[in-house]
Amino acid sequence: MRIRALAFRIMRQFIRDKRTLALIFLAPLLILTLMYFVFAGNTVKPDIGLVGTPPQLQQRLEQLDANVASYATADVAEQALREGKLDAVLSLAGGKPSIRFEGSDPSMNRASLLLLQKALQGQGDAQAAQPTVSYLHGEEDLSTFDNIGPVLIGFFSFFFVFMLAGVAFLRERTTGTMERLLATPIRRAEIVAGYLLGFGVFTLLQAALIAAYAIGVLGLYMEGAIWLVLLLNLLLTLTALTLGTLLSSYASTEFQIIQFIPIVIVPQVFFSGLFNLEAMSVWLQKLSYIMPLYYGADAMRGVMLRGEGFADIQLDVYVLLAFSVAFALLNVIALKKQRAI
Numbered sequence: 001m002r003i004r005a006l007a008f009r010i011m012r013q014f015i016r017d018k019r020t021l022a023l024i025f026l027a028p029l030l031i032l033t034l035m036y037f038v039f040a041g042n043t044v045k046p047d048i049g050l051v052g053t054p055p056q057l058q059q060r061l062e063q064l065d066a067n068v069a070s071y072a073t074a075d076v077a078e079q080a081l082r083e084g085k086l087d088a089v090l091s092l093a094g095g096k097p098s099i100r101f102e103g104s105d106p107s108m109n110r111a112s113l114l115l116l117q118k119a120l121q122g123q124g125d126a127q128a129a130q131p132t133v134s135y136l137h138g139e140e141d142l143s144t145f146d147n148i149g150p151v152l153i154g155f156f157s158f159f160f161v162f163m164l165a166g167v168a169f170l171r172e173r174t175t176g177t178m179e180r181l182l183a184t185p186i187r188r189a190e191i192v193a194g195y196l197l198g199f200g201v202f203t204l205l206q207a208a209l210i211a212a213y214a215i216g217v218l219g220l221y222m223e224g225a226i227w228l229v230l231l232l233n234l235l236l237t238l239t240a241l242t243l244g245t246l247l248s249s250y251a252s253t254e255f256q257i258i259q260f261i262p263i264v265i266v267p268q269v270f271f272s273g274l275f276n277l278e279a280m281s282v283w284l285q286k287l288s289y290i291m292p293l294y295y296g297a298d299a300m301r302g303v304m305l306r307g308e309g310f311a312d313i314q315l316d317v318y319v320l321l322a323f324s325v326a327f328a329l330l331n332v333i334a335l336k337k338q339r340a341i
Contacts, residue, residue, distance in 0.1 A: 027262035034270045037284050044278050046112040049077040051091035060119040066112075081136050088112040090131075097131035103138035104305040106147055137306045138221065146221035150229075150300035151273045153214050157233050158240040158293055159265055161203045165244030166257040169195065173248075188335040192245070192328055199241050207233035224303035228310060232303065235320040236296040242327035243292070249334040268293040273301060295319045 047067045050058055051074050061068045069086070071077035077089045081100065087108050089100045097120055101109045113133070120131065133140070172195075173179075181191060211229050214220045222229075244257075247264065251257050271277065271288040278285075288294040299316035302308035310317070 031262060031266055034267060037280055038270055038275050039279075044108075044276050046087045046108060046115055047085065048112065048116070049080055049086040049089040051077050051089060053090060053092050057090075057119060061115070064115050064119055066115055078136075088116065090116055098134070099131045100134045100136060101138075103135035103142065104147070104301065106138070106142045106144060109135075109138075109142075137223065142221060145218075147305070148274055149214060149218075149220040150304045151297040153210055153220075153229075153233065154236050154293060154296040154300050155269065155272060155274075157203075157207050157210055157237050158268070158296070161199075161206065161237045161240040162244040162265065163257070164203075165199055165241045166248040166251070166260070167254050168199070169245040169248040170251055170254060170257060174252075188332045191335065192331045195245060196238070196241060196328065199245075200238065203237035203241055204234055207237050220304070222304050223307035225309070228303045228313065229300065232296055232299050232313070232317070232320075235317060235324065236292070238324045239292045239296075239320055239327065242324050242331060246327050246331050246334060249331070267291065272297040292320060292323045 043065070045065055045067050047069070048061055050061075050068060050070045051072075053070075058068050058070065069080075071080065071089075074089070074091055077086070077091070078100070080086045081089055081102050084102065087102050087105075091098050091100075097116075099113065099116055101112065103109060116131070138146070171177075208230055211226070211233055215222050215226070215229075243264070247260050248257060251260075267287075268291045271291045272293045277288060295316040299308075299313040302313050302316075
């Protein structure tokens with residue numbers, strides 16, 4: 001009887017906690033569905049530019065399932081490469097094939113090289129197997145870790161700050177600190193600003209530590225300015241900080257903060273750039289536009305792998321700032337349920 005009574009009590013607790021039920025039954029289905037769309041999506045085709053090549057070569061590349069575009073001059077093709085429209089450019093100078101890769105994605109470099117070698121061999125050129133190769137960004141031995149490292153830096157900063165902010169802000173409420181603050185003349189906006197400033201100092205230190213360790217100790221490839229990496233990491237952690245404090249307003253226990261991870265954090269992993277977004281359906285790719293980590297990872301890759309400057313990443317910077325401001329304002333509104341001012 002005692003065992004049955006205890007079991008019934010546990011079951012009643014689960015039934016009353018709708019978020020726990022959703023975590024058990026719906027969250028796995030959501031994650032599996034996202035994985036299905038990511039890994040069972042479209043085949044990613046290399047984008048190849050051709051300069052001064054015979055029509056037969058273009059036909060051969062199209063038969064090998066590549067997206068092919070012809071360019072009148074090497075300068076025009078180089079510009080397309082810089083703009084990210086192409087993965088590689090093949091040109092023939094004096095009958096000698098030359099391949100220039102965009103270079104920031106080593107897996108796409110390998111796929112493009114294999115495809116181009118097959119196409120050139122099909123032309124019966126004995127020298128085709130040994131084309132001269134150069135890189136716009138990166139280098140020949142660029143590793144997969146170099147490619148996904150910028151995304152991982154942003155993700156770890158975002159994830160741990162989200163958890164820290166959510167749990168810490170929740171404790172402020174459950175221990176009565178927030179209630180005592182709200183009993184004073186301090187305004188809601190001042191409370192939010194104070195907490196963001198206090199947490200922000202430590203999130204800035206964390207962001208700097210992660211970036212410095214990845215680049216200085218692990219030797220992560222770095223082509224751009226370090227201050228831009230720190231700026232982007234700061235903006236990501238600020239977004240995570242405001243989002244974590246906002247969601248903690250709707251949680252009553254630390255376990256409920258963890259329940260937000262499958263809904264808030266996991267989807268951002270799939271849309272951050274760890275997996276090729278081009279492999280997804282077009283309609284699914286549009287979901288990335290509402291994911292803060294997508295903008296942070298995109299800008300981090302641009303700075304670290306392609307050496308982009310502030311002018312190139314300013315849109316990502318402004319979007320991250322907009323997310324932070326929006327979440328901070330929602331934090332102020334969420335405090336209304338604690339006290340009306």
